[in-house]
Amino acid sequence: MLEETTTIRSKAIFSDDKEHRLLLRKEWDSEKPSAMISMINPNTADTVNFDMTTMLVINNLHKLGFGSVNIVNLYSRIMEKLNLRFNGDDELIHDEADEIIQQYAAMSDAIIIAWGTIGKNTLRVRERQKYLLELIKQHASKMYQIGKNACHPLTPAVRREWVLEPYEMEEIET
16 A cells, blocks of 8 residues: 655735735645746635636646746736726735735746736736736746647646746737
């Protein structure tokens, strides 16, 4: 009989009112490389609870040989679905979110941009994407995307298996 035990250490950084999540970190093997993944906005995951996206991220990064993940987002406000219509950027982005993103980008061995297609038809999102890419451009050599089409982890075609492709630091049209 073979018995395995693994502990996943969790850390989250929230705003004082818990309306924003600036970071969700999960670590299962400190000897392996770490990845930072930037997605759209946080949902219900925290230090104990996993949502579908977090579960898919951890499963796929584990398969790829990573030992931890630092999850950050374009928008830090906790929402089931991002609502740009009724919320300004000052409500959607915590004052310290970009500082956390820069800090964890520097600490991570790989940075995965996983925004999917959200910015294709929304100027405001493209402006935010462009701003964030500018903040972390010094780490371009360790930036990746999921598949050739820069998928979001919930995209059905990539849920079970990720292929990380180098992220092209192209100009985002605004």
